Amino acid sequence: MPEAAAGQENIEALYAENRTFPPPADFVAGSKYADPAVYAEAAADPEAFWAKQAERLDWFQKWDTVLEWDAPFAKWYVGGKLNVAHNCLDRHVAAGNGDRVAYYWEGEPGDARTITYADLLAEVEQTANALKSLGVKKGDRVAIYMPMIPELPVAMLACTRIGAPHTVVFGGFSSSALADRINDAQAKIVITADGGYRRGQASGLKPNVDVALASTESIEHVVVVKRTGQEIDFVEGRDIWWHDLVPQQEASCPAEPMDSEDMLYLLYTSGTTAKPKGILHTTGGYLTGVAATHEMIFDLKEDDIYWAAADIGWVTGHSYIVYGPLANGATSVMYEGTPDFPDWDRWWEIIEKYKVTLVYMAPTAIRAHMKQGAQHAEAHDLSSLRLIGTVGEPINPEAWVWYHTHIGGERCPVVDTWWQTETGMIMISPMPAITTTKPGSATFPIPGVEADVVDSDGNSRPLGSGGYLVLKKPWPAMLRGIYGDPERYKATYWSRFPGLYFPGDGCKRDEAGYYWLLGRVDDVMNVSGHRLSTTEIESALVAHPAVAEAAVVGQPDEVTGEAIFAFVIVKKEIEPTDELGQELRKHVARVIGPIARPKSVMFTPDLPKTRSGKIMRRLLKDIATNRPLGDTTTLADAGVVDIIQSSARGGKDDD
Numbered sequence: 001m002p003e004a005a006a007g008q009e010n011i012e013a014l015y016a017e018n019r020t021f022p023p024p025a026d027f028v029a030g031s032k033y034a035d036p037a038v039y040a041e042a043a044a045d046p047e048a049f050w051a052k053q054a055e056r057l058d059w060f061q062k063w064d065t066v067l068e069w070d071a072p073f074a075k076w077y078v079g080g081k082l083n084v085a086h087n088c089l090d091r092h093v094a095a096g097n098g099d100r101v102a103y104y105w106e107g108e109p110g111d112a113r114t115i116t117y118a119d120l121l122a123e124v125e126q127t128a129n130a131l132k133s134l135g136v137k138k139g140d141r142v143a144i145y146m147p148m149i150p151e152l153p154v155a156m157l158a159c160t161r162i163g164a165p166h167t168v169v170f171g172g173f174s175s176s177a178l179a180d181r182i183n184d185a186q187a188k189i190v191i192t193a194d195g196g197y198r199r200g201q202a203s204g205l206k207p208n209v210d211v212a213l214a215s216t217e218s219i220e221h222v223v224v225v226k227r228t229g230q231e232i233d234f235v236e237g238r239d240i241w242w243h244d245l246v247p248q249q250e251a252s253c254p255a256e257p258m259d260s261e262d263m264l265y266l267l268y269t270s271g272t273t274a275k276p277k278g279i280l281h282t283t284g285g286y287l288t289g290v291a292a293t294h295e296m297i298f299d300l301k302e303d304d305i306y307w308a309a310a311d312i313g314w315v316t317g318h319s320y321i322v323y324g325p326l327a328n329g330a331t332s333v334m335y336e337g338t339p340d341f342p343d344w345d346r347w348w349e350i351i352e353k354y355k356v357t358l359v360y361m362a363p364t365a366i367r368a369h370m371k372q373g374a375q376h377a378e379a380h381d382l383s384s385l386r387l388i389g390t391v392g393e394p395i396n397p398e399a400w401v402w403y404h405t406h407i408g409g410e411r412c413p414v415v416d417t418w419w420q421t422e423t424g425m426i427m428i429s430p431m432p433a434i435t436t437t438k439p440g441s442a443t444f445p446i447p448g449v450e451a452d453v454v455d456s457d458g459n460s461r462p463l464g465s466g467g468y469l470v471l472k473k474p475w476p477a478m479l480r481g482i483y484g485d486p487e488r489y490k491a492t493y494w495s496r497f498p499g500l501y502f503p504g505d506g507c508k509r510d511e512a513g514y515y516w517l518l519g520r521v522d523d524v525m526n527v528s529g530h531r532l533s534t535t536e537i538e539s540a541l542v543a544h545p546a547v548a549e550a551a552v553v554g555q556p557d558e559v560t561g562e563a564i565f566a567f568v569i570v571k572k573e574i575e576p577t578d579e580l581g582q583e584l585r586k587h588v589a590r591v592i593g594p595i596a597r598p599k600s601v602m603f604t605p606d607l608p609k610t611r612s613g614k615i616m617r618r619l620l621k622d623i624a625t626n627r628p629l630g631d632t633t634t635l636a637d638a639g640v641v642d643i644i645q646s647s648a649r650g651g652k653d654d655d
């Protein structure tokens with residue numbers, strides 16, 4: 001039974017998932033991180049734990065103080081000096097690992113490059129000299145707007161080598177999004193490409209830069225990589241081809257000793273309203289946090305082939321395609337394209353080709369594969385995999401089980417990792433050789449991280465109930481602020497619950513203390529005074545054998561305040577009928593209780609998503625309430641809303 005909700009602003013915990021998966025014995029036997037004592041050790045003295053983690057890096061000068069905490073402003077490894085590119089490249093080459101592969105890069109059209117640590121270092125040094133030749137100095141901001149080609153991490157590392165913070169703008173963003181970010185960061189240079197490949201088409205990037213620069217004033221030069229060879233305009237004196245600039249440079253460029261707290265990069269997150277926030281990350285704490293978590297959570301070993309199937313334009317790519325893996329000297333796969341081109345087996349083909357052992361992807365991709373069916377994965381040998389991970393959204397238990405069964409061959413631990421652009425690093429996740437997992441739960445805060453679930457007054461909620469997720473102690477990779485706006489930083493993250501960091505997510509804990517993320521609290525629905533999370537109802541829908549993906553929103557209702565409106569994508573071979581709509585409504589009532597029964601179910605071939613794959617419930621709410629659509633600029637596919645609006649069918653409440 002749902003707990004009483006009247007007057008209590010808690011999110012209810014309704015959905016129960018009882019399957020458990022202990023870590024496989026052979027996985028435990030081979031892991032460096034199999035001793036649960038690490039949790040108690042880190043909790044007893046988190047600063048000592050994080051100091052030990054920082055020793056994995058090369059410091060030009062060691063820090064004096066591990067943490068200075070003047071809430072909500074943190075400084076980590078104060079007084080320490082280091083360089084990120086040096087830690088990601090030089091020290092591996094100096095240790096004799098120059099021939100180790102840093103990236104197996106695979107282009108969408110099927111072209112491929114193998115790049116060793118020595119290759120990467122050489123290109124980064126020349127690129128760093130190229131930036132210097134254009135007048136870029138320590139502290140200057142560089143905007144990067146590129147497809148997923150090797151020059152993208154090269155450009156980022158070249159910036160870090162000379163101490164110029166970068167701001168990577170995802171290549172799918174429009175010229176106006178690019179202009180906003182350039183203006184906020186006051187970037188001096190843009191590094192881009194003529195275009196990139198997406199589903200077999202060359203799409204333009206440089207043309208968007210040209211449009212953006214009409215409304216910016218800070219940019220002095222545009223460096224352009226030739227990727228597609230498409231026709232582009234060139235502005236004499238401003239624009240320079242990468243190939244006319246970089247290969248001509250001196251081979252060596254010293255790595256600038258940076259202060260631990262110097263800015264490493266800005267990455268913009270689009271808030272639901274208002275202007276995007278420039279999330280500010282610094283050097284020593286960030287690199288420590290991403291390197292440590294990349295090794296611990298993925299159980300990284302020397303011979304692993306690791307692949308994060310994400311875009312470097314998102315924080316997942318920054319932390320777990322570029323900085324974490326390179327700091328650890330890992331061998332990664334980097335892929336330019338989408339999962340469905342030329343066919344739905346492209347990713348599985350890549351895993352087979354490179355014998356990938358560790359793979360990391362978003363729940364939205366897993367649900368898309370689930371919709372297509374397992375035959376694509378079954379056509380490939382995925383037996384090299386030994387661990388599989390997810391990030392970006394709550395993963396529905398059924399999608400988790402599908403991933404575990406069809407991709408992980410029932411032998412791979414699944415790490416469901418909760419974190420944010422703002423946290424910089426993974427915060428809540430299984431430790432794969434320690435934690436018994438439950439499908440749909442990110443399990444526990446990792447060693448060295450302290451979290452809680454609280455009520456609206458900030459009091460800890462008992463196990464078995466829901467509320468607001470908070471983080472209780474500073475952590476090394478945390479954001480240091482919103483660029484140029486300390487007040488907004490305080491107001492956004494630290495004012496809701498004084499002294500606690502509030503990420504904006506709802507969460508419940510079960511009786512055993514497992515954390516179950518419930519989605520953004522902005523999306524919570526209030527039905528007859530019960531505060532219901534979108535995630536649990538969506539998971540109940542996805543648990544029905546006909547359903548591949550679902551999104552629910554609240555629709556104003558005279559009787560109940562809000563009523564639940566469900567958008568449902570069925571699996572490929574299923575016919576969406578009105579009877580099925582009724583059946584799904586009953587199914588939800590059966591699985592989690594009558595209070596959660598959707599009032600309406602609408603079948604749709606697609607859902608509006610951001611370009612990083614998160615469902616935009618705000619737009620669905622506009623559709624469900626027949627109001628004009630709000631801001632659609634971050635929508636991945638602008639046509640999808642029309643498709644949904646024109647495909648109205650499903651089951652309505654008639655009882």
Ligand code: WTA
Pocket residue numbers: 269314315316390391392393394395416417418419420421422442503504505517518519520612
């Ligand atoms: C959501 C992505 C549940 C959450 C790294 C968070 C998740 C937001 C998970 C951050 C997860 C991310 N389970 N929810 N494993 N991972 N989220 O900044 O709402 O793109 O606040 O960072 O995604 O998204 P961002």
